[in-house]
Amino acid sequence: MFRLLFILLLTGILVFNTSFTFFWKKYKDYNDTIHHPRSWSIDKSVKLGTKFIFTSGLDSTTDTFQENINLIIQDVSELDLSLKKFVEITIQQIKTMLPNGKLLVNKRVRRGGREFQRLICTSTMNKRNMKFEQYCWVVQQEAFILTFTCEESEYDKYRKTGQKILNSFVFNKKEL
Numbered sequence: 001m002f003r004l005l006f007i008l009l010l011t012g013i014l015v016f017n018t019s020f021t022f023f024w025k026k027y028k029d030y031n032d033t034i035h036h037p038r039s040w041s042i043d044k045s046v047k048l049g050t051k052f053i054f055t056s057g058l059d060s061t062t063d064t065f066q067e068n069i070n071l072i073i074q075d076v077s078e079l080d081l082s083l084k085k086f087v088e089i090t091i092q093q094i095k096t097m098l099p100n101g102k103l104l105v106n107k108r109v110r111r112g113g114r115e116f117q118r119l120i121c122t123s124t125m126n127k128r129n130m131k132f133e134q135y136c137w138v139v140q141q142e143a144f145i146l147t148f149t150c151e152e153s154e155y156d157k158y159r160k161t162g163q164k165i166l167n168s169f170v171f172n173k174k175e176l
Contacts, residue, residue, distance in 0.1 A: 023037060023038055024036060024037055024038060025037075025038050027042060027052065027054075028172070030172065030173075031171060031172055031173060032071075032144075032169060032170065032171050032172055033168075033169070033170050033172055034069075034071075034146075034165065034168050034169045034170075035164075035165065035168035036054045036069065036165050036168075037056075037161060037165075039056070039057055040054045040055060040056050040057070040069075041054070041055050041057075042054050043055070049072050049074075050070045050071060050072055051070075051071040051072065051073055052070065052071055053068055053069070053070040054068060054069045054070075054165065055067070055068045056068065056158070056161075065128065065150075065151050065154075067148075067149065067150040067151075067154065067158045067162065068148075068149050068150075069146065069147065069148050069149075069162065069165050069166065070146075070147050070149070071144065071145070071146050071147075071169075072144075072145045072147070073142055073143070073144055073145075074142065074143040074145070075141065075142055076138065076141055076142065076143050077141035077142075080141075081138055081143070082138060083115060083116070083117060083136065083137065083138040086117075086136060086138050086143050087106070087117045087119070087136060090117075090119065090134075090136065090145075091103055091106065091119070094119075094121045094123075098121070098123035098125075099123055099124045099125065100122070100123055100124045101121060101122070101123045102121060102122050102123070103119065103120075103121045104120045104121060104122065105118060105119060105120035105121075105133075106118075106119055109135075111167075112170060114137065114139075114171070115137075116135050116136055116137045117134075117135070117136040117137075118133070118134070118135055119132075119133070119134045119136065120132065120133045120134075121134075122152055128151055129151065129152040129153065130149060130150070130151060130152060131149075131150055131151070131152040131155045132147055132148065132149050133147070133148040133162060133163070133166065134146065134147045134148075135147075135166055135169065139171070146166055146169055148162035148163070148165065148166055150162065
């Protein structure tokens with residue numbers, strides 16, 4: 001009986017790992033690594049201050065918004081910000097700069113020996129109700145903001161994929 005359970009567990013792990021690597025791609029550069037679905041495209045042209053943007057495909061001919069994940073890195077050396085202070089500023093910006101900005105989740109998380117802030121908020125942009133999930137780190141005088149963006153009505157549909165991408169992000173160097 002124990003042998004059967006062990007074999008089933010091992011098979012499940014192998015199937016999960018195979019499907020993850022088969023249907024997902026790894027994007028790696030000097031500082032970080034992140035995984036994304038093969039069906040999502042990547043833009044590394046550094047538009048709007050982003051390091052990269054992964055975008056989903058459109059679901060139908062009437063779909064006009066591509067769900068996305070982007071990474072922004074900001075130099076905060078002149079401000080000498082801690083993660084706590086950076087998050088305070090970010091929350092204030094959500095409330096004052098985003099149209100109808102509402103903070104839903106504000107939680108400190110520790111994963112892989114590193115702390116980050118998980119924020120979820122909603123806002124109206126271009127007549128769309130949007131939902132954003134952000135992971136924020138402050139490392140060596142730089143703020144890393146990894147954001148999953150989708151229409152609020154599509155959030156439940158894309159939540160697991162978005163969070164899987166967010167959770168796959170790792171810093172490659174220990175000193176970062």
